[in-house]
Amino acid sequence: VCLELWHACAGPLISLPKRGSVVVYFPQGHLEQFPDLPLPVYDLPPRVFCRVVDVKLHAEAASDEVYAQVSLVPESEEIEQRLRDGIFEGGGEEEDFEATVKMTTPHMFCKTLTASDTSTHGGFSVPRRAAEDCFPPLDYTQQRPSQELVAKDLHGYEWKFRHIYRGQPRRHLLTTGWSAFVNKKKLVSGDAVLFLRGEDGELRLGVRRAAQVKCGPYISSSMQSSVESD
Amino acid sequence: VCLELWHACAGPLISLPKRGSVVVYFPQGHLEQFPDLPLPVYDLPPRVFCRVVDVKLHAEAASDEVYAQVSLVPESEEIEQRLRDGIFEGGGEEEDFEATVKMTTPHMFCKTLTASDTSTHGGFSVPRRAAEDCFPPLDYTQQRPSQELVAKDLHGYEWKFRHIYRGQPRRHLLTTGWSAFVNKKKLVSGDAVLFLRGEDGELRLGVRRAAQVKCGPYISSSMQSSVESD
DNA sequence: TTGTCGGCCGATCGCCGACAA
């Protein structure tokens, strides 16, 4: 999974702990996901100091929803006590990925889809700055310059679009290929699409759904066995 | 869930134990569904004699796959021993539902879908006997007699079809409404559709997917807690 | 008896610039 794309899709509010850092794990939050769990969990402490041994980035195959798999191992009581006393060694600092992305990957844009963008009547209207920043330059000497764009999503799947500069006044549009993308990703007006040009010039794209009723972040049970493994 | 329709969809190879009967439960088969189960399961006996206290019929909302929820309670050791000795009281007899259905519900048919049935080019060709057995009679004095059919699926959802008798030579067809059904149920050539007219004359329909790679029957963990409850 | 096809017509898709916010 492309690191920059993952964070772009996750949005600025999401930050992840660094691998090797220490975080506080609240079993209660985990339990609320499994009210019927047949485990003897009544004596679990309210919080456990854990070392982050791995962070894996994923995306739902069906919805493209991004999530992270954070593997934890409980710290020894000794270290735990020192942490409790305020001696934070390798504490739970997080990476400010937005800032990093802005510096190393300036060629990115995110647009909230309009009714016209998602209707079957036409294509996608690309903001001028976005097209100039992220897409390969067109041959503006032609009357209606166009090219084929190829962009990979979080799963590595390649999407093809016809990018054309036309109309009076002139504007950038994605036409052929766009509706297929909207349909497959089940995008609706209000959702956002984002493009991102990597250092290598490779184009990537992702989606960010409009805010909706959510069930809160899912905490998988495989995390639990990591905790138990100590 | 309609009892006859459930068994029609399940097919002739599926039979269920009667409520109140005694069956042999193999924990091993259950465990294979949960290789990572964090339970102390090493001392489970290879088989447990159980009383069937309930049998509930269900169908997957997404795929219409039928499955049954069989609630078990372990028998006492005493009865278990008597059963072991060959004294079968209320043993695990099963209902031959196919035979019962054939007697009480003769108005049923099952057809494997052809390429033409599932193509977008046309509708569904109804076998003559099927239409005459299951559908309300048409007014054959008309040149192209037709009627609207309404049929409920396993979830109670009503599907509407235009049933027409036309062509040279004459044949029964389902036209308007058929493609919507094919799309929603994601039917492909090789799958089967089945119609069934109940005693009350009400029409029902179900699907039976073509044989494919399966993961074997799913054994839910709620069954487990029933076993544990003793 | 019924599976597939060509013909045909209407609905929808999707590309275009006009126009205005």
Next chain:
DNA sequence: TTGTCGGCGATCGGCCGACAA
């Protein structure tokens, strides 16, 4: 600069009988 619309050509869906398996 860009969101929405009318126009319109191409494609597709879906109903029909012809024909043959």
